[in-house]
Amino acid sequence: MINLLINENLKIYLRSRTWILWALLVVAIGLVAWTTLSSQPHVGAWRPQLITNVQSLQTALTHTKGLPRASMQQLREQLLSDRYDLKHNLDPFRTDAWKFASTAANLDVLAMAFILVIAGDIVASEYATGTIKMLLTQTATRTRILVSKYLATLLFGLATTLVLVVFSIAIGAAVFGVQGAGAPTTYVNATGQVEQMGVIAYLLMTYGFFLVEMIVTATIAFMLSTIFRSSALSITVAILTFLVGSTLVEALSRFSWVKYILFANTNLTQYFVGGPRIAGMTLGFSIEMMIAYFIVMLGLSWWIFVKRDVSYS
Amino acid sequence: MTLAPRVEIAHLTKRIGSKAIVDDLSFQIPAGEVFGLLGPNGAGKTTTIRMMVGLIAASSGTVEINGLDVAKHFQQAMQHVGAIVESPEMYGFLSGRQNLRHFARMCQGVTEARIEEVVQQVGLEARINDRVNTYSLGMRQRLGLAQALLRRPDVLLLDEPTNGLDPAGIRELRDYLRRLAQSEGLTVVVSSHLLSEMELMCDRVAIIQSGKLVDIQTMGEIAATADGVSEVSLDVDDASAANAVIAARFEGIEVTTRDNELVLTLSREQIPELVAALVGAGAKVYGVRALKRSLEDQFLAMTGGRSVD
Ligand SMILES: Nc1ncnc2c1ncn2[C@@H]1O[C@H](COP(=O)(O)OP(=O)(O)OP(=O)(O)O)[C@@H](O)[C@H]1O
């Protein structure tokens, strides 16, 4: 089993594609650093800047109509935390490595897309190249081969997340410097209260929940990869599902049945920051839904992979 | 000897929909035999080999390797099998050696030294560290063979192994397989529609058509025809004079004349008789040749000369 896992990992990391994706991720972090640096107000000028922000947020909230519920809520949260910062004399623009890392965490969407590329390819590519015949005519059973591919996918997901975290902090440190454990992050909690959390704790929470989301989403791509046997198709469908899925959930958030859609449940951050997107959802419910989907998707992949005749690819 | 057969196929059948693409196939292959699967395109050779290595589940029937059912004891059975199914696809972004290491990791007891050994056996030392993307078809075929030999199998399954090999490579492969079969008792199953290939390589050949076993022929039997009658070609100086002698000696015999070559069908005993008669009549005989009916003729006769069906 460990040998199979080594094989699958080698097939990921000996391809230049993997390193190109990671390089792109690092370049993206660099771009975020550059943007952050150039949009920083002059030292000491943060109060007037923040006051302007609060005013324009207020105008937006009172005069704009027809914005989706979720966007309105986002603006409202921003307003709440800006006011909190003003009141407590906290400079929200002051950036250090930690603060920057939590900004760069927004690149998790990009990281996820890259993870889906590998997850959607890992089974399908064996069919596309015909190497599946060689792979399945050694002595390893199909179940073991599939398990090793799945584990390699998750390991790649973890590694990509680490690349994002480590390079965000490193680039942040190089550009903005490190100031102790960093200033606390201001955010709106699930009950609408403004709170502060140590920036490292905030980072850990963000990435912890990202890993949960990553596992579930990568499993979708992995399942599609076994079903379609075409890398292009499974990668495209997986990324589209990932992007459209959460947008769809936002758009349909007034219907309560939406809570049974997988994507309403994958982001557990909602139970700690901002509150659940659909009224009545709980952390326990979301975990149960994810586990149910997870079992169905893995069961289906396994069943198809083990039972299917490998004839003309 | 009453050794159990290395490969035993019993009532192997594959149905897709209502069509049986392999239909009730049964045969046994002992150790050390090179066994051919011969049939026109679409006969079901590849399908049979795919079922033998578990890529396709049989609709009914069994495949046993060393007495182990491939469907039930996949791991143990496959430990004794090396295979190339259709073209030998490898990971193009890896080197030949990395590919072999990859497959070596998947089974028990293949050492780095063994990898070195098979690379030499298939004659790929010079290019083994290059990426497979840069290989020619024949080089891929050699690498595929190296892969199949890695775990010292008892049974080697090769689907169209000469595909893409140059004449020297084909000859080399043929000699190599024969040598392995003879010296190490390896059982080899090759499929092909190249009849001449099969004749030179195999001990026995199963002729398959439309998924059904038509016949199993031993190669030795093919040279000698059933009732000892063979076609003979004579090279003479004067065809018409010779024809007259033959007509006088063997009444009613049919002779085909082409320039100074006469072709006629005789029993073995009649051949010296004919030569003596011709010489006695003053004809000059430059050559006498027994024309073997080739496997190709037999094959075409058996399958009715049709190809794809
Ligand atoms: N998945 C499939 N669905 C339907 N028919 C199939 C399938 N796979 C194979 N066949 C049919 O089964 C028959 C046998 O195919 P197979 O590939 O085994 O032939 P073959 O003897 O290897 O031919 P060739 O000499 O061309 O390689 C063909 O008629 C083919 O069309």
Ligand SMILES: [Mg+2]
């Ligand atoms: Mg074939």
